[in-house]
Amino acid sequence: METWVLGPLVISQYLLVLFLSAAAGYGVLRLRLRGSGIGRPMGESVQTALLLWVLVWKLSILLWEPQSILDDPVSLLYFNGGEKGVWLASIVSGLYILYAAERRQLDRILYSDSLLLALLGGYAAYAALILLLDPREFGSRLPSVIVVLAAAALWLRYRPGGTLQSPLRRAALLVTAFALVSTVTGHLADRTTGTDAVLAEVGVGLKTGQLAPDFELGTLGGESVKLSSYRGRTVIVNFWATWCPPCRTEMPHMQAYHAAQPEGGPLILAVNATSTEVSEPVVSSWSETWKLTFPVPLDKEGKVTELFGIHSYPTTYVIDKDGIIRYKQAGPMTFEMLEDAAAKAE
Template structure:
């Protein structure tokens, strides 16, 4: 998928992840709706999803109370991460089975319906991720529902259908592996070729030099380190929400060959002194660079802020994120680059 065509999905972002999840849940709901003997359970599933979502959002208070205290806006933009997700799954499951306790339906039917919804959601989510983001490892996640289907067909002795499904699964697996191998070889060949300079994923980050609060900083000076290049402004609410997360991440990782360069779009500030006051109020210790004329922000197309680039130790852009980052997001992103 090329930049400019559904470019919102070209770069992996939190927003795209949540949109894909929402679509997966909706499609799964529709699939259950058209099946027999499941519609009576859909209201209960809806309630369980609502409680799961509330749990996911509020899990941040339980898991990182200090961050919420320092940045109440975190509740609007962030969740409790992976632990919060599994906590939400547990609560949603509990609400579902509690809500079905008085329905005159076999317990086996309740379990099968819930299992189908989870399986549908899982399959659609990874299929959409595969299509939208071209992240081929999601293909292998799709093998899980295929194996579940094969097991179900074996259990119900649907031999002919099983043969057809097995043949399709084997052919799909071979095709997927071939595509994955081609993708890997292509990426390897590209990595060995001369890398062009640009702001797209896979290109060498455009170098620049900017004044900082205490001196001067040049992007290329940080080659050998993993760089989180963040564009922000003091008047930006999501920027305010992510700053405590960035500071906590930086303090825990600055000795691990990681640096945060926070480029303030100073040309958009009403008063440059606001930047110093902001840094003091939020206790920021990572380098803050002043883009006085807005040229660097223009170069990196920081139209919507915060905008963040994740640059590997060779100076190559690996990911771009539009929107606020949680500490978990930064840890996840940095772990995946060299």
């Protein structure tokens, strides 16, 4: 997903969707437990679990990339555990919720029913938000979203039975219905994609799926690079500046990623916002400090930065072998994030 830039703030669409989905799930939980005796203690447990999730997700990068954090502790401000951190945080939070239920001796049937319904409500919100952000998926995703929303509404209407079989049976029926609808709509969507999808991508622009604007700049090494000359190869265009703290945190990851690529693999073009720098020798000094081995084009007049609509640094575009933008992000990226982003261009 893309990011929104509001002044100095960089907001990830994905993180915003997760936050809103969690809020929706919590709201459904409160509705389910309204008037019950476990509403308050369970609500407190879930709130603590959410805070624990954020903490584990943020700090889990210490497990995946400890050396980079030790080398630059400030990078904790900019990075998180990524997808692996999401899974770890979810497992830890889930275990905490089970522990809290046992410790407070809550009604297991109502507790389980409410949690399953909250997860369903949160996923319904997530699926609907994803659909709104990417209208191209309406044909394949809309029926599944309708099934989930309808299931959440019906589940909320009925109270749990006297055993755990009731909520578990509902969950099993929902999973079966969801899988069936997803399979059918997926096959139908495959039949309608192809030429139409390719035509939708035609046109130069800055959105995912559009042809990236071409540019030509001189580099620190005195050479000239032109974006279109790299057709047939994935290109990661990174916009940065030496005065930007997140850029200085990110650049070692860029170099490590570049060094790990085979010949002909994804190429990094680190476009420096030279028009905003004190001097060109400052850029050269930082590049030597990081031992950069990929091209560093110099945007001395700021025209390329303006062409790509850069409002914050660093900002990265991933462009596939046909020159199509497949991913873009405002904010620093780790080695793992670069790998995931480049995979979107394959």
